[in-house]
Amino acid sequence: MVGKPMGSELRVLLVEDDPNDAALIRRSLRGSGFVLDCCPTLGEALKRLAEGGVSVVLSDLHLPDSQGLETVRRLKEKARGVPLVALTGTTREEDGIEAVRAGAQDYLRKEEVLGPHLARTLVFACERQEVERFKEELVRMVGHELRSPASTAVSALESLRDGAAGPLPEGAAMYLDMAIHSLEHQLATLEDLAQAHRAGMGRLKVEPRDVDPAAALRGVADELASRAAAKGVALTADTAASSPVRADPERLRQVLTNLVDNALKFTEPGGAVTLSVKPHARAPFAEFTVRDTGPGLAPAEAANVFEKLYQAPLGRKAGGLGLGLYIAREFVQSQGGLIWVESELGAGTSFHFTLPYGRAFAGRPASTGAGPASG
Ligand SMILES: Nc1ncnc2c1ncn2[C@@H]1O[C@H](COP(=O)(O)OP(=O)(O)O)[C@@H](O)[C@H]1O
Ligand SMILES: [Mg+2]
Structure with a gap:
């Protein structure tokens, strides 16, 4: 698809309920080599996409059966690899930018569909999708080739x-x-890249069951005990009995490992790293905590630590890819929990995350969700 020259066949699926706008777009693309299919509703567009053969979707965001960003999400869900250009009726630039954040490759305001804009935008959207696909394939292949x-x-x-x-x-x-x-x-490191890649594709595998949280803490503490000892950091797990949580045990192990790995990396000899679990204050969730006596984070750093590839200056010096916390967040959220950080420069760091209690739990009914106590 990449570099497809103008004049060769690109199949455009136009999703537009206003017949005047549809006619305008049809006219604008006449003679440009695009083949145009038109659907007036999201429902019909999804059916058409399932049949295959669509090169690019050009969709109004406000349809009789779907509104705004929901339209973008549902179209991308159906056909992840098909590029999407959103048509925005308003003059608000933000609407288009939000559509791109939600997964569209580009956007056009309706008054921009006349002239050369439209054809060029459709071709560039195809190019951009191809670059994304290539990047993902490269990460997957290189990862595999280096791993074995x-x-x-x-x-x-x-x-x-x-x-x-x-x-x-x-x-x-x-x-x-x-x-x-x-x-x-x-x-x-390669495993982190593969996990981040899967998370970005919406393809994390989780198989939840009832898991003993105290045993999970003990397992991770035991596994990292020799590293902690070598660095002179006291690593302890408070393993008082606790009700089972509903989680994929391997994923839970990985989240805890990523947090403890960071805590050990950043805490100086003589410091301490503590793992604990307790019932969340407001909801029937267990709250896990990994606390360290390390250097802490400035507020602007704390606000970004869960972003893909983010590293604060100390983190960059210490090496790594800046993916551990991103992966942790994706896993925790995929299991219905929340993750957050409390930290102050010079006063250590606490990472907290929540997971729902397991089936066997007969606790209080769910209330306002399970996140930080302050909000
Ligand atoms: N316990 C901690 N204390 C201080 N800074 C931390 C801690 N955990 C994470 N960070 C900061 O968050 C960044 C992102 O962490 P992470 O996603 O695990 O990536 P990486 O460990 O590869 O740098 C780190 O580079 C560091 O700047
Ligand atoms: Mg890390």
Whole structure:
């Protein structure tokens, strides 16, 4: 599709209920090489999209059966890979920008459909979609190509270290451990990229069941105990009994690991990292907390830490990709919870997240949601 020259066939699905506007657009595209199909409602457009063969959708946002950004969302849901140009009736630029944020590749105000604008916008929307697709495919493929040799190398080095090829010379195990450790770091980074990619595509896999939160905290604390000890940071988990939560156990482990990994990375020797869980103050949710005595975050940093690729200056110095908290947020939200941070420069950081209690829980009825106590 990319670089498709004007004059070759691009199939445009026009979703427009106003016959005058539809006629205007038809006229504007005459002779430009586009083949135009027209639907007056979202329902018909979704059916048409399911049949396939549409190169680009040009849609009014206000239709008899769908209004505003809902139109963008439903069209993109049906055909994620088909580019969408939103037609906005108003002169408010914000409406178009919001449509792009909701997934459209571009927007045009209705008074702009005359002249060369329209054809050019449709071609550019196709190009942009193609670039997005290529980027996603690249991340997926490169990730896969780098991951398999690294895993093979880890297994081979572990066998060597464990004596599969005979006794090792003095000191060799230490060098093998260093190699294994750095390959494992590379594998974890690639796994983060793959997860972030899946989250961005709306394809996170979660299989919730009833999970014991205290056991989850203990598991992560045990797994990271040697790293904490090596750094001289006290890592403790408050594992008082708690009702089961409804979560995918592997995802819960990953969220806790990402938070504790950060806490250990940023806390100086002599500091402490504490994991705990308690009932949320207002709703039948469990609230998990990972608290550290590290450097803390300035308000502007705290406001951005969950964004994809964001790192505060200290974070950039420490390495990493800035994806751990983004992935944590996507997982927590996909399981019905919320995640937030409380921090002050110089006074440590607490990350909190909530998860609903499991089926076995006979608690209070749901009230106002399960987020930060202050709002
Ligand atoms: N416990 C913490 N204390 C101070 N800063 C933190 C903490 N956790 C996260 N941050 C900040 O948030 C940024 C994003 O974290 P994350 O998404 O895990 O990415 P990464 O660890 O790869 O940098 C970090 O780079 C750091 O600036
Ligand atoms: Mg991190």
